[in-house]
């Protein structure tokens with residue numbers, strides 16, 4: 001009779017437990033998901049979840065700072081076990097990586113000076129030559145801006161953490177980003193308002209990005225996430241950062 005396959009293919013699931021370390025790539029510039037503070041430590045939704053997740057593997061989280069442009073290359077090169085921090089699910093990324101089950105629906109939402117909210121209710125309303133659209137490079141925001149704004153004046157701003165001050169200082173008019181970020185920043189920056197965060201300009205989902213083809217690891221991540229959601233832990237983390 002034919003033998004069933006023996007043993008398991010090499011998986012991050014085993015390597016992480018063996019090393020006692022979970023290596024996590026993150027840009028750390030994106031509230032409320034993953035944000036690096038001045039003392040170099042990280043905070044946010046994904047940080048709380050990863051602390052608990054790594055504990056389930058008896059591993060310590062090790063944060064590895066990267067950029068949005070390098071997130072996928074770093075993961076694919078094996079520099080980390082997974083990549084988090086408000087990562088949008090895209091079919092482009094899916095060609096070279098796996099995703100966990102999505103844990104949040106989060107579409108593209110404009111944020112602007114509150115006095116201007118009525119002006120920026122649609123892509124067409126924003127895409128006018130007199131509108132200065134600002135965006136951060138390397139992620140889905142840049143892709144959205146370049147694909148949708150052909151007439152507006154586009155300005156790339158390298159530092160995601162200071163992009164909101166550019167709008168407040170009237171050096172730019174509008175930034176189109178994820179709803180959760182627009183909602184968080186409108187709380188942090190009086191004078192800025194998220195434009196219809198409940199009616200995004202484009203549908204989007206967030207997930208953790210995982211090494212391609214590592215099915216055992218993906219199954220574990222998804223199972224952990226499912227239990228955290230069903231058991232209430234996930235919601236407690238969300239409430240802590242989004243309420």
Ligand SMILES: O=C(O)C(=O)C[C@]1(C(=O)O)C=C[C@@H](O)C=C1
Nearest residue numbers: 030086087088139140141142177
């Ligand atoms: O690329 C992604 O996955 C993101 O969702 C990250 C992204 C972006 O789209 O650029 C989203 C919002 C933040 O302002 C910074 C980065």
